[in-house]
Amino acid sequence: MGLFDKLKAMFSSDFTMLEGAPALTPEQDRALALGAVYAAAGHLPMNAPTMEADPATAQQLLAGAWDVHGPDDVDGAYAFLLHQGHRGYYALVSPRVDEVFASRNGRALQREHQARISQEAADRGLDPARAQQWYVGWTGAAAVGGHSALPDPLPASIVAWDAARVVHLSRLLLDAGLVTPDRAWDAMGEAVGLARPAYRGWEEFGRAFVVGRAFWTAGTSRNPVDGDIAAFNGAVDDLLKVEGSPWLRLAY
Structure with a gap:
């Protein structure tokens, strides 16, 4: 095996294929x-x-x-x-979480969001309780560095x-x-x-x-x-x- 082949083998991985599968x-x-x-x-x-x-x-x-x-x-x-x-909940929650961490008064803004988010979710046809759940969870993830391995800016x-x-x-x-x-x-x-x-x-x-x-x-x-x-x-x-x-x- 030549040097090129050795390097190729080191940096490649095989994807699983089903033998005999019908052509797509x-x-x-x-x-x-x-x-x-x-x-x-x-x-x-x-x-x-x-x-x-x-x-x-x-x-x-x-x-x-x-x-x-x-x-x-x-x-x-x-x-x-x-x-x-989950895209509907993300579209509601993610911009508001971004606002919290960009604000100098994030805690007050967070309380304001939580007071309104149930109604905003209902207006969009989303489950208010689930919207609250994801708002709290996504805020918590950001607070403990859970967004550090994600793209910046986050996708729309x-x-x-x-x-x-x-x-x-x-x-x-x-x-x-x-x-x-x-x-x-x-x-x-x-x-x-x-x-x-x-x-x-x-x-x-x-x-x-x-x-x-x-x-x-x-x-x-x-x-x-x-x-x-x-x-x-x-x-x-x-x-x-x-x-x-x-x-x-x-x-x-």
């Missing part, structure tokens, strides 16, 4: 690329919508992480991600997070036998339509996904700092530079 259409290829951060971080197939889980395991994961217990819950899970997701939208989760959810639903492939591909195609106008390229998409992950964690965990951010940032880095990445093969 260009539309399917692009849809799967939305979930590539999950695939790279979790060593899931880049070329097939599966987690390679048996149906019982997939159903257990769906019940625990998605509150999907059977076919009747599928439409609601997809509808949340495609029509609301985290629709990348919601779109990628459509792909991740579809993998589980297909493994569990709760949707047909056509249903899953239709949902992933809708996610492409949501995500493409929001970013100029895959790097913006990937970084926004990581911010979405951090935002989600801040509102759902006792610890507002996501301990897996480094792994997801690393997955984005790999997708942007490692041979075999769908992000290098496909124009955004």
Whole structure:
């Protein structure tokens, strides 16, 4: 092995591919690329919508992480991600948290925000209690340095997070036998339509996904700092530079 080959081997990593998977259409290829951060971080197939889980395991994961217990819950899970997701809460919360940390009187401003945010959430069709939860969590994450590994400035939208989760959810639903492939591909195609106008390229998409992950964690965990951010940032880095990445093969 020559010096170039040795260096290439040192700085590259193989993405998981499912042997014998059906060829993807260009539309399917692009849809799967939305979930590539999950695939790279979790060593899931880049070329097939599966987690390679048996149906019982997939159903257990769906019940625990998605509150999907059977076919009747599928439409609601997809509808949340495609029509609301966490992007609505982020759009409400993130600018206000930025205001707090840019202000000389942040504590007073924070109290003012918390007094108004429930009504503002209701006006936007969001759950007021969840909006309060994410406001407190995102403020807490910023206060303890949880934004230090995130882009500065933060992205205007985290629709990348919601779109990628459509792909991740579809993998589980297909493994569990709760949707047909056509249903899953239709949902992933809708996610492409949501995500493409929001970013100029895959790097913006990937970084926004990581911010979405951090935002989600801040509102759902006792610890507002996501301990897996480094792994997801690393997955984005790999997708942007490692041979075999769908992000290098496909124009955004």
